[in-house]
Amino acid sequence: MSRGEYPATRMRRNRIRAFSRRLVAENKISLDDLIWPLFVIEGENIIDDVLSMPGVNRWSIDLLVKQAGQAMALGIPAIAIFPSIDPKQKDPAGSLARDGENLVCRAVAAVKATYPELGVICDVALDPFTDHGHDGLFVEGRILNDETIAILCEQAVHQANAGCDIIAPSDMMDGRVGEIRDALNRSGHVDVQLMAYAAKYASGFYGPFREAINTGSQLGTNGKATYQMDPANGNEAMHEIALDLAEGADIIIIKPGMPYLDILQRAKTKFGVPCVAYQVSGEYAMICAAAQNGWLDRDRVLLESMLAFKRAGADAILTYFAPDIAKILHK
Numbered sequence: 001m002s003r004g005e006y007p008a009t010r011m012r013r014n015r016i017r018a019f020s021r022r023l024v025a026e027n028k029i030s031l032d033d034l035i036w037p038l039f040v041i042e043g044e045n046i047i048d049d050v051l052s053m054p055g056v057n058r059w060s061i062d063l064l065v066k067q068a069g070q071a072m073a074l075g076i077p078a079i080a081i082f083p084s085i086d087p088k089q090k091d092p093a094g095s096l097a098r099d100g101e102n103l104v105c106r107a108v109a110a111v112k113a114t115y116p117e118l119g120v121i122c123d124v125a126l127d128p129f130t131d132h133g134h135d136g137l138f139v140e141g142r143i144l145n146d147e148t149i150a151i152l153c154e155q156a157v158h159q160a161n162a163g164c165d166i167i168a169p170s171d172m173m174d175g176r177v178g179e180i181r182d183a184l185n186r187s188g189h190v191d192v193q194l195m196a197y198a199a200k201y202a203s204g205f206y207g208p209f210r211e212a213i214n215t216g217s218q219l220g221t222n223g224k225a226t227y228q229m230d231p232a233n234g235n236e237a238m239h240e241i242a243l244d245l246a247e248g249a250d251i252i253i254i255k256p257g258m259p260y261l262d263i264l265q266r267a268k269t270k271f272g273v274p275c276v277a278y279q280v281s282g283e284y285a286m287i288c289a290a291a292q293n294g295w296l297d298r299d300r301v302l303l304e305s306m307l308a309f310k311r312a313g314a315d316a317i318l319t320y321f322a323p324d325i326a327k328i329l330h331k
């Protein structure tokens, strides 16, 4: 008996020619996958750079609208707007979150007035507005769950009134998705989508974001561990996601991104719903820092990171690299 040529299966055959590698590629990155997070500050004609995120800035509303125009020109489907609030405007209760004329609401209205087709996403959480930097009401060392949700509902309705298309609760209070859904429905926003940060971990990778929205230097190590998830846990993420879906979430976010690809893959396999990965500020900072030192090839590594998200099951990716990726895809 002949055993034929050795080895019968040569995996490298499909890889030899470039056209063949294209044919057998299982995943692709596309413009349709991108959500671009942008920071906004008060003032006019202001560009304020975020030191720990090279290439990322806080924009005054007039310039934020120009960035939105850039997103449109590049074919990026949606942006997420995060406000960087003057510390003088913050208080323990995050009162500014309940003001329908606050920075983020004015920013949303300005963007939607100029680019009605561009998807606009807003976080729901109190951290940009509280002087202690927590996502909820913080009283005698505890985060108050139900009292916080009442405020989050108001915040969500204001943002929807301003024209926000997708409300993204990032606060990790229990039961908030259902309450926010009801509040939106009651105020006539039945078609506003809910993209829940369903599995959001208490992560050190959010450090640069907290610089960007000037919050949380007072939080201390692991300051949000009583409401964000323990990085040790995977099954618990499935439980969180099931609850948010039952409460009416349309899309779920897994966050951070690359260190949590196992969670993303499990979520996609188990629930089969739209899943978004958030490549967070610390992931952005790591890639930029290594590239600046000449230790990594920036473009190559960021494209590879996008493919990793797709392979794990992401339908879309929140990434500060969105315009870079779009430009590479246009080449």
Ligand code: PBG
Binding pocket: 123, 125, 127, 135, 170, 171, 205, 206, 207, 208, 209, 210, 224, 279, 280, 281, 282
């Ligand atoms: C606020 C929020 C955070 C991020 C998005 N929304 C920070 C946090 O929870 O402390 C992090 C995003 C990033 O690091 O890029 N609730």
